[in-house]
Amino acid sequence: MALVTGATQGIGAAVARRFRGEGARLVLVARRPEPGRRMVEELGRENASFVAGDVAVEETAARAVAEALSAFGGLDVLVNNAALDFARAIEETGLEEARRVLDVNFLGAFLMLREAGRVMRRAGRGSVINVVSRFALVGGAEMGIYSAAKGALLSLTRSAAIEWAPSGVRVNAVAPGPTDTPLIRAWIDEQPDPAAFRARLHASVPLGRIAEPDDVAAAILYLASDESRQVTGACISVDGGFTAA
Numbered sequence: 001m002a003l004v005t006g007a008t009q010g011i012g013a014a015v016a017r018r019f020r021g022e023g024a025r026l027v028l029v030a031r032r033p034e035p036g037r038r039m040v041e042e043l044g045r046e047n048a049s050f051v052a053g054d055v056a057v058e059e060t061a062a063r064a065v066a067e068a069l070s071a072f073g074g075l076d077v078l079v080n081n082a083a084l085d086f087a088r089a090i091e092e093t094g095l096e097e098a099r100r101v102l103d104v105n106f107l108g109a110f111l112m113l114r115e116a117g118r119v120m121r122r123a124g125r126g127s128v129i130n131v132v133s134r135f136a137l138v139g140g141a142e143m144g145i146y147s148a149a150k151g152a153l154l155s156l157t158r159s160a161a162i163e164w165a166p167s168g169v170r171v172n173a174v175a176p177g178p179t180d181t182p183l184i185r186a187w188i189d190e191q192p193d194p195a196a197f198r199a200r201l202h203a204s205v206p207l208g209r210i211a212e213p214d215d216v217a218a219a220i221l222y223l224a225s226d227e228s229r230q231v232t233g234a235c236i237s238v239d240g241g242f243t244a245a
């Protein structure tokens with residue numbers, strides 16, 4: 001039984017499909033109900049349930065975990081994937097914007113992890129995967145607040161891994177590089193010459209292409225499965241070599 005946030009498009013939807021392909025049952029979380037309803041239809045109502053909510057709101061985590069317990073009787077895996085993209089020069093970043101990025105991208109994941117951890121630790125098993133970013137590992141111009149939030153989530157990953165290791169709960173991170181999702185397509189479309197920008201983006205990756213959402217989902221599946229039973233507090237980069245350079 002897996003809970004996936006931001007599961008209605010992009011990487012989260014790829015995770016939901018891949019997990020379902022392995023037989024998992026799922027609780028999906030996102031704000032907009034209509035894409036959530038469509039994902040549940042696609043995955044099958046007996047296999048998936050949708051909870052509409054903003055991860056930055058404290059009660060969303062409680063509702064999502066309660067749904068996992070009442071609909072499917074347990075919670076084995078949490079994928080903290082929901083986040084908003086934010087690129088802005090530091091001196092142009094307002095306090096409210098900065099708070100929103102930290103609320104969604106860091107504290108939203110913290111609230112989910114805290115709530116899921118209570119259930120997993122009682123059960124004596126579980127796996128949490130936090131989706132961070134290459135910008136948790138390196139800096140970038142105009143990435144100040146986004147990278148701070150993702151770096152904080154990576155730090156939380158490591159401390160939670162240590163704190164919960166005695167309870168049998170593993171906590172890891174996956175750090176994607178540029179990945180072809182609606183988030184990045186919107187960013188590309190904002191550029192003066194989107195086609196040239198997309199080509200430069202592909203060329204900036206040592207492997208020569210940006211990731212597909214399923215490339216990231218494959219690493220997340222590994223960390224969710226018992227294949228990774230000796231892995232906790234780790235961060236797997238799925239960035240085509242970007243942060244190796």
Ligand SMILES: NC(=O)c1ccc[n+]([C@@H]2O[C@H](COP(=O)([O-])OP(=O)(O)OC[C@H]3O[C@@H](n4cnc5c(N)ncnc54)[C@H](OP(=O)(O)O)[C@@H]3O)[C@@H](O)[C@H]2O)c1
Nearest residue numbers: 006008010011030031032054055082083133178179181183
């Ligand atoms: N794409 C990339 O190049 C890239 C690179 C590095 C890291 N990442 C990370 O990978 C993850 C997924 O990215 P993506 O590109 O797949 O994103 P995406 O296409 O923008 O999808 C985001 C998903 O999260 C949901 N969501 C957004 N804000 C939410 C909130 N406050 N509460 C609940 N759900 C929320 C969205 O649904 P609603 O809008 O309906 O809520 C949607 O389902 C994120 O953590 C992102 O930071 C992505």
